[in-house]
Amino acid sequence: MKPMLPTLAFEPPMGEEWSYEVKYDGFRAFLEWEQEIKLTSRNGKSLAEIFPEITEFLQASKEALKPFLPLLLDAELVDLANSYKADFGSIQVRGRMRSAERIRERASKRPCRLIVFDVLELKGENYRNHPQNARRKVLEDFFAETGFPSFPDPDSPSLLQLVPSENDFRSVWDQVILHDGEGLVAKHQETLWEEGKRTDRWIKFKNFKFVNCFVTAYEKSNGYFYVSVYKGEAIYSLGAVLFGFKPDEKAALFQIIKANQSHEDDRFIYVEPAICLEVKYLEIYEQQMREPHFHQFRFDLKPGDCTFDLFARQQRNLPQDVEITHPDKPIWEDPLIQKSDFIQYLRGISPFMLPFLQNRLLTVIRFPHGMLGEAFYQKNCPDYAPEFIETSMSEGINYIVCNDLKTLMWLGNQIAIEYHIPFQTIGRSGPDEIVFDLDPPSRDCFHLAIRAAILIKEVLDQLNLQSFIKTSGNKGLQIYIPLPADMYTYEDTRLFTSFIANYLVSKEPDSFTIERLKKHRGNRLYVDYVQHAEGKTIICPFSPRGKQQASVAAPLFWDEVNEDLRIGDFTVLNMIDRINKLGSPFADYFQVKETQKLAPVLDFLRHEGKKST
Structure with a gap:
């Protein structure tokens, strides 16, 4: 059976008729259980041998699932990094395994999970011709009745989990950004499930990163443009980009490369660093960009502006409304940690740290000149804080409340090093x-x-x-x-x-x-x-x-x-x-x-x- 597929878009659809689900990077899989369990890929190949932990878990859960057989579920087979992101590299390694011993060892140490987002059959009833919202209700009831997790959880012992559906785009997207997820899928509420169709009623919207780079070569056989950045004085390749160009942009870039080529061989036309682009991509995998798309020409940049250090900082997206100033300022001297490194720490730790800051009056200790300078406590929100900073008044002090990533990034840019919180959340007198x-x-x-x-x-x-x-x-x-x-x-x-x-x-x-x-x-x-x-x-x-x-x-x-x-x-x-x-x-x-x-x-x-x- 061929899966129904979403269409890529660079703007998410909005409106009450749309719902939103986190998109996970794994293997598309169908779970079919009539007389026996079948776990098959989008190409119809069995996945049960490579992921034995799934079938073993399902067999152990047979009593809970038996009343719902026969069933057919549409799902993604993933190695969860967190509740909003799957580890693409890890699942690729797992998918290439053929040694039964290695598969068994990996399944034991790091089990994958089957996360379900659609139901095609349940109790033998065909739901393909039911609209999206009706299928979703059936699926949610199924998970509620069986007791399997209604949310992807890498720490849950259950290997069968539900991908939630939300009506609020912003609430889902903020979590995707925070957890560095792949993106989301918007689904029209009236969509029927159509086998093998790529539909514009399922829209995938991805969490792209952006990098400034320069062109180094053109591949004659397929039209790929190879791009790089400077790592010191050496040229560091990021891979090749083909998609995202308008026809006239692609033609103009080719003509510039051809007219200014440094040399040519059977495969490539080479050019010295001069033409700067902004490229968006999902992540770096095996030292190359995944799913790169041309975004725009950067005529305002010189090749020397396209550096590996800047590329490394852009690996995890920062909120657009927070400007990071003086990124090279040293904060610690031994070990040497610059402001940009500190910001990247806060960005990386934010999914784990923010839940503890949530709805708490915040006191920070700032070190405006790093560890060598004077530090001071800050409780009152300063007058120059941007409008998006939430505050709460308590005993005459207008405290900052750090409920989101952009507030944490702004505080990091203020070189707020320490974050001190009370034992209770706002509005409560007793401890949490x-x-x-x-x-x-x-x-x-x-x-x-x-x-x-x-x-x-x-x-x-x-x-x-x-x-x-x-x-x-x-x-x-x-x-x-x-x-x-x-x-x-x-x-x-x-x-x-x-x-x-x-x-x-x-x-x-x-x-x-x-x-x-x-x-x-x-x-x-x-x-x-x-x-x-x-x-x-x-x-x-x-x-x-x-x-x-x-x-x-x-x-x-x-x-x-x-x-x-x-x-x-x-x-x-x-x-x-x-x-x-x-x-x-x-x-x-x-x-x-x-x-x-x-x-x-x-x-x-x-x-x-x-x-x-």
């Missing part, structure tokens, strides 16, 4: 989490923070409370216990934090103290349970710190909390690679919030308190 701040007297006593964290984790596990841990980015550790919204007061949580603090002191009084006066603490770690209160703040997860080594308040996996742990190992330079390799230790933080059961613990502590009095 409990945080234990384990702050040793010096870096030499970091082992005390590790010991305290391990002891606290043992207690929390016994109480069936799920916890997360991060470095402070300075000299300590911080343990988070996420809480359901509007469930507890600070008085409630003080009961619990004081219990934990006193437990630590009673367990190892030579190591821990709740003494507030520094002169009486000695070399013991101060367990500050009083700091967890309304109006107090803590460093945001993933925030850089204004320290010489460019350290980060880094979320950790609990098994990393041991004697080998070093705060300096987590920096602006390596955090993105760490998350790409290992994932985020706080990935399910907000799911845990909704299920955390602190009430039984508090009831017990209140009961014990009454008994003691």
